[in-house]
Structure formats: C-alpha cells, structure tokens
Amino acid sequence: MGPHTLVARVTATEDAAGAGLRRVLRGGVLNMAGAVVGAGLNLALIVAITRAFTQETAGLLFSATSVFLIAATVAGAGAPDGLVYFIARLRVVGRTDGVARLLRVAMGPAVAVAGLTGVLMVVFADPMARALASEDAATYLRLLAAFVPFAVMVDTALAATRAHHDMATTVLVDKVGRPLAQLGLVGAVALSGSAGLLALAWAGPYLPAGVLAWFWLGRILSRAVPDSGDAGPGSDVRDAPRNGGDVRSREFWSFALPRAVAGVAQMGVQRGGVVLVALLSGLTGAAVYTAATRIMVLGQFGNQAVLSAAQPQFAEQLATDDRAGVRSLYQAGTSWLVCLTWPLYLSALVFAPQVMALFGAExxxxxxxxxxxxxxxxxxxxxxxxxxxxxxxxxxxxxxxNNVLALVANLAVCVWLVPSLGATGAAVALVASVAVRKVFPLWQLRARVVLHPFGAPVMVAAGSALVWFGAVPLLAVGVLGQGLAALTASVAVGSVGHLATVWRLRGHLDLRLRR
Structure with a gap:
C-alpha cells in the first residue's frame, strides 16, 4: 500500500475519534445545562415536601413513588435501551427508513405491559398499604398506577431521540419541564393543605411529557435522511440488524428483555432501599433516607448528562469495532464525570450536617x-x-x-443492617451494590476492549476536585468552624478554582468542542 496510504488511514481514524468525542461533548454540554436546572428543581421539590409535610407523609410519598418508578421500569421491558442500540445500528448502515418499523416492534408490547403493570399496582395497593401500616398508601398507589403508561411513553420516545443524537428533547421535556411542573403542583398542594393530592401532583406531569416527547420524535423522524457517513463504505458493522432495514421482533426483544431485568435491578437498587427502609424501619426512616440520598440523585443528573450523550456514540463505535475510540471516549467520559460530580460529593461529605439541615431539623x-x-x-x-x-x-x-448481583447485595445488606442502623444501613447497602455494578464490567470486557479509568484525564480531574473541594473545605472548617460561613466560602473559592483549573487543563481532559 505504501507509507502515505497508511498515514492517511491513521489520520482519518484519529479525526473520526476526535469528531466522536466532540459530538458527545456537545451533547453532554447541552445535557449538563439541563441537568443543572433539573437538579435544582428536583432538590427544591424534595425540600418543599420535607418542609411542608410531616415526615410520615413525606416518607409515604417517597415510598409510593419509588414503587411507581420500579413499576415503570418493569413496564418499559427494556424498550428504551433496545431502541438506542438498534437505531444507532440502522443509522450506521444508512437504513433510517427502518426506524418507524422498529418503533412499532418496541411500543406494542411495552404499552401492553404498562397497562398490566398499572392493574397490578391497583390490585396490590391494599396489601402494600398494610405492610407500610398506612391506609393512605393504597390511595397513593392507585393514583400513581394510572400514569405508568405515560412514564413508559416518555422513556421510549426520549431514548429514540437520543439515538438520533438529539439531546434537546430530553433536556426540555424530562430534565426541566416535568420537574418544573411537579414543583409547581406540589407547591399548590402544600398551600391547599390537602396532602391526599400529593401523588397526583407528582405523577400528573408525566401525561403532557409523554405527548410532547412523541410529538418531538415525530418531527425528528420526518426530517431524518439516510445517514451512512458514520461508518463509511465497506465498514465492518458488527451486530447490525440481520434483515437490512428491518429489525425482527425476536431480535429486538432478545436484546431488550435482559436489559429490562437489568434495568429493574438498577431501579431496585436506587429506589428499593426507600421501600425497604419504610418496611423495616418505618415511614420516618424512609423520609430520612430519601433526603440523605438526594445528593446522589443530584450527581446522577451529571452522570446522565454524559451517559445519555455517550450511549449512541459507544453503540456506533462498537458496531464498527473501533476499540481505540471506545477506550478514548471511556477515559474522557470518566474524567468528565469526575469533573462534574466529585465537587458535589466532596462538599456534601465535608458539610453533611449543614446539607441535611436543608430538609429540616428532624x-x-x-x-x-x-x-x-x-x-x-x-x-x-x-x-x-x-x-x-x-x-x-x-x-x-x-x-x-451484574445488575441482579448488585440488587442481591443491596437487599442482603439492607435486611442485615437497616433494622439496627436505619438509613445508614441502607446507605451501606447502596455502596455495596454500586461496587458490584461498576467493577464487574471492567473485568468482563477485557477480551473485547481493555478498559481502566486510571489515565491522565481522570487523574487530572480527580486532582483538581480533591484540591478545590477536599483540601480547601477542610482548611475553611479549620479556620471558620463547621458552619454556613465555611460552607459558603469553600464552595465559592472551590468553584472558581476548579473551573479555572479545568479550563487551563482542558486539552488533557479532551474538553474541546472544536479542533
């Protein structure tokens, strides 16, 4: 072939990897902007509930909505992940005309399961109420059951828009619009003094969110054109749909259903702890545990901002067996996660008493x-x-x-520690499940693509966060004491210092929107 051809191909590969990183980064920036707003709205929602209502009422709402979210994940049957996976492959091979048929394959069973799940919530509302020792729990669960299909509509439509690299829909509908509507409705309920309407105020926004998400997806599909430029002619597209532009129902669900069980296990870890604490330690304990894990949920907004943007890019890179691109995006994405989330977690760790006081003295x-x-x-x-x-x-x-093992670890540690330690025991169980879910994949992927987070980008991101949100807050506490003044000063100084450091070292972090 000659040296010049080889150089040209290597350069093209590097350019493609850089373009993929910049595409994910642009999507991540948009998601992050929505995540910041959404995180603030969700925190405001929890604070409004904990301050306007008793701990028992707050614990009941948190427990009932946790059941709802687990039920919605079951009802989705893995369809959102299946849509991202197969739409990305259809786009790689330039067969976007198959997307509409794929949506029909996905939505029929998902809607049917959503209806059945809602019925089961109604049927088991009374037994669940007796287990929680609260008569109002049955009413909450029956009201929430009616909105399970709309939650499934939201998740599937938004997954399909993200597969087309459209992040604006997720940001505007799910990260901003829905929580803003929830906050407004919960505030109205708090002013009216009618706690019985809390479940309706929380779940009601799923209906317009589902309609808007599908309307937006329709506009994207109407503008879609065959996109074969990602892979290029002659690319080795692995695991592409076997029937050209058609994804057969069996092919789709053989991928989606295991993901459905995995998704239920993940949601069980995230929300099952609330229900278990309510069952083993009472509704008051569930309210405390939910408040204590709000910081984790805020951090997950940052996680989702990066993951939602990276998911379709990973799917396309793996479809073409671009191992170098996967490794590059993995380390860059991990450094972005550290940059975004470590400042929050380190600050909350140092100032835990002040953070919990936000929800009320109790x-x-x-x-x-x-x-x-x-x-x-x-x-x-x-x-x-x-x-x-x-x-x-x-x-x-x-x-x-992996996700089932994480759920088993969570359940086992909860049953062991929650009766004696309450919310703290559930927190230990949560950490155990996170360790299982994060460590196992790195070992299992070693034959396909060797991944580890210990590269220069992650080290730079972690170093900056530790200095500005670890060392600086501890110094502030030593000088000003553990109080609001130290918290305010350290967050202000740390934010400026961290942003300046990240900007200065943006090349090491692959934080370049343009080249």
Whole structure:
C-alpha cells in the first residue's frame, strides 16, 4: 500500500475519534445545562415536601413513588435501551427508513405491559398499604398506577431521540419541564393543605411529557435522511440488524428483555432501599433516607448528562469495532464525570450536617448516611461507565447478571443492617451494590476492549476536585468552624478554582468542542 496510504488511514481514524468525542461533548454540554436546572428543581421539590409535610407523609410519598418508578421500569421491558442500540445500528448502515418499523416492534408490547403493570399496582395497593401500616398508601398507589403508561411513553420516545443524537428533547421535556411542573403542583398542594393530592401532583406531569416527547420524535423522524457517513463504505458493522432495514421482533426483544431485568435491578437498587427502609424501619426512616440520598440523585443528573450523550456514540463505535475510540471516549467520559460530580460529593461529605439541615431539623439524623453515600459515589464516578459499554456490546446477559448481583447485595445488606442502623444501613447497602455494578464490567470486557479509568484525564480531574473541594473545605472548617460561613466560602473559592483549573487543563481532559 505504501507509507502515505497508511498515514492517511491513521489520520482519518484519529479525526473520526476526535469528531466522536466532540459530538458527545456537545451533547453532554447541552445535557449538563439541563441537568443543572433539573437538579435544582428536583432538590427544591424534595425540600418543599420535607418542609411542608410531616415526615410520615413525606416518607409515604417517597415510598409510593419509588414503587411507581420500579413499576415503570418493569413496564418499559427494556424498550428504551433496545431502541438506542438498534437505531444507532440502522443509522450506521444508512437504513433510517427502518426506524418507524422498529418503533412499532418496541411500543406494542411495552404499552401492553404498562397497562398490566398499572392493574397490578391497583390490585396490590391494599396489601402494600398494610405492610407500610398506612391506609393512605393504597390511595397513593392507585393514583400513581394510572400514569405508568405515560412514564413508559416518555422513556421510549426520549431514548429514540437520543439515538438520533438529539439531546434537546430530553433536556426540555424530562430534565426541566416535568420537574418544573411537579414543583409547581406540589407547591399548590402544600398551600391547599390537602396532602391526599400529593401523588397526583407528582405523577400528573408525566401525561403532557409523554405527548410532547412523541410529538418531538415525530418531527425528528420526518426530517431524518439516510445517514451512512458514520461508518463509511465497506465498514465492518458488527451486530447490525440481520434483515437490512428491518429489525425482527425476536431480535429486538432478545436484546431488550435482559436489559429490562437489568434495568429493574438498577431501579431496585436506587429506589428499593426507600421501600425497604419504610418496611423495616418505618415511614420516618424512609423520609430520612430519601433526603440523605438526594445528593446522589443530584450527581446522577451529571452522570446522565454524559451517559445519555455517550450511549449512541459507544453503540456506533462498537458496531464498527473501533476499540481505540471506545477506550478514548471511556477515559474522557470518566474524567468528565469526575469533573462534574466529585465537587458535589466532596462538599456534601465535608458539610453533611449543614446539607441535611436543608430538609429540616428532624432530618439531622441522616448526616451519617449522607457521608456513606457520598464516599461510595466518589468511587462509582471514578470507575466510569463500563456497565454502559458492556450493554452496548450486546452482552445483555452479563449486564443482567451484574445488575441482579448488585440488587442481591443491596437487599442482603439492607435486611442485615437497616433494622439496627436505619438509613445508614441502607446507605451501606447502596455502596455495596454500586461496587458490584461498576467493577464487574471492567473485568468482563477485557477480551473485547481493555478498559481502566486510571489515565491522565481522570487523574487530572480527580486532582483538581480533591484540591478545590477536599483540601480547601477542610482548611475553611479549620479556620471558620463547621458552619454556613465555611460552607459558603469553600464552595465559592472551590468553584472558581476548579473551573479555572479545568479550563487551563482542558486539552488533557479532551474538553474541546472544536479542533
């Protein structure tokens, strides 16, 4: 071939990898802007509930909505992940005309399961109410059951828009619009003094969100044109749909259903702890645990901002067996996760009593649980997104096993520690499940693509966060004491210093929108 051809091909590969990183970064920036707003709205929603209503009422709402979110994940049947996976492959081979048929394959069973799940919530509302020792729980669960299909509509439509690299829909509909509507409605309920309407105020926004998401997806599909430029002629597209532009129902669900079980396991870890604490330690304990884990949920907005943008890019890189691109995006993405989430977790860890006071004086007992949660999330962010990459390789069974093992670890530790430690025991269980879900994929992927987070980008990001949100807050506490003044000063100084450091070292972090 000659040296010039080889150089040209290497340069083209590097350019393609850089273009992929910049595409993900642009999507991540948009998602992050929405995530910041959405995180603030969700925190305001929880604070409004904890301050306007009793701990028992707050714990009941948090427990009922946790059941709802688990049920919605079950009802989705893995369709959102399946849509991202197969739409990305259809776009790689230039067969976007198959997307509409794929949506029909996905939505029929998902809608049917959503209806059945809602019926089961109604049927088991009374037994669940007796287990929670609250008559109002049955009413909450029956009201929430009616909105399960709309939650499925939101998740599937937004997954399909992200597969087309459209992040604006997710930001405007799910990260901003829905929580803003929830906050407004919960505020109105708080002013009316009618706690019985809380479940309706929380779930009601799923209906317009579902309609808007599908309307927006329709506009994207109407403008879609065949996109064969990502892979290029002659590219080796692995695991592409076997029937040209048609994805057969069996092919789709053989991928999606294991992801459905994995998704339920993930949601069980995230929300099952609230229900278990309510069952084992009472509704008051569930309210405290929910408040203590709000910082984790805020950090997950940053995680989702990066993961939602990276998911379709990983799918396309793995479809063409671009191992170098996967490794590059994995380390860059992990460094972005550390840059975004470590400042939050480190600040909350140092100032745990002040953070819990935000929810009310009776929530001070959750400070120890908050410290445990933040320590675990620091480790989880640094280990990156290996579980997402494992899913995008099509290894749904391994992903399923990991998430089930994480759920088992969570349940076992909860049953062991929650009766004696309450919310803190549930926090330890959460950290154990995160460790299982993050470590196993890195080992399982070693034959396909060797991944580890210990590259220069992650080290730079972690170093900056530790200096500005670890050392500086501890110095502030030593000088000003553990109080609001130290918290304010350290966050202000740390934010400016961290942003300046990240900007100065943006080349090491692959934070370049243009080249």
């Amino acid at each position: 929530y001070a007992a959750g400070a120890s649980a908050l410290v445990v949660v933040c320590a675990g999330q620091l480790i989880g962010s640094a280990l990156g997104m290996g579980d997402l990459i494992l899913a995008m390789t099509g290894r749904s069974t391994l992903n399923l096993v």
